[in-house]
Amino acid sequence: MFLKKDGIMVILSSPSGAGKTTLVKLLSERNNFNISISHTTRKPREKETKNKDYYFVDETEFNELIKNDEFLEYAKVFNNLYGTTKSPVIKRLKNGENVIFDIDWQGADQIKNKKLDFKLITFFILPPSKEILFERLSNRDMKDKLIVDERMKEFSRDVLHWINYDYVIINDDLEKCYQKIKNLIDNEINNTPKSYDKNFIRSHVEKLTS
């Protein structure tokens, strides 16, 4: 049972390049959302800060966490392991704090299937077009064309999971996208959930993957 005094969980997932990380930061800065810090075996990128963006660990440490059943969820993404540890999340939620997760569809599925006693709202973020996605992926720290191609392919596979989310939002304008998410969260908290146009999203996904 979801108790009003408990915090809520909000998951934002998206294929790489849809602008999700910026949205997570906005939601956390402007609202009382704590960003869940994941563990990963990926190497830090230039602008990343240790223990803030991620807890960077090696495979042995990661496997130790799996063995000790510390993860709420974990998954392999682009050949690296990523996972969310249970105790900091549960502690915050019980303390009435809201937690936001920037995790992929595998992690979102695992958390959903756990059916925890906390309210969970899941969002899937889509880029406005294939061209913009390509541009965003090319402008990242992945100058290597092969990596961009690989992520475009990965995109076509990952995007199919949109159907398992509560809401799907197209990120054509960061501020508008933020407002939509914020309003949907408020509606959910006030028990007045809104639906979204699945047919429109389906045809948008078809265009993105055609």
Ligand code: 5GP
């Ligand atoms: P990046 O390496 O670009 O930071 O993240 C790659 C992907 O891994 C993103 O889709 C991100 O949402 C996902 N990810 C980050 N942390 C976690 C986590 O703890 N669990 C899962 N399942 N996915 C994660």
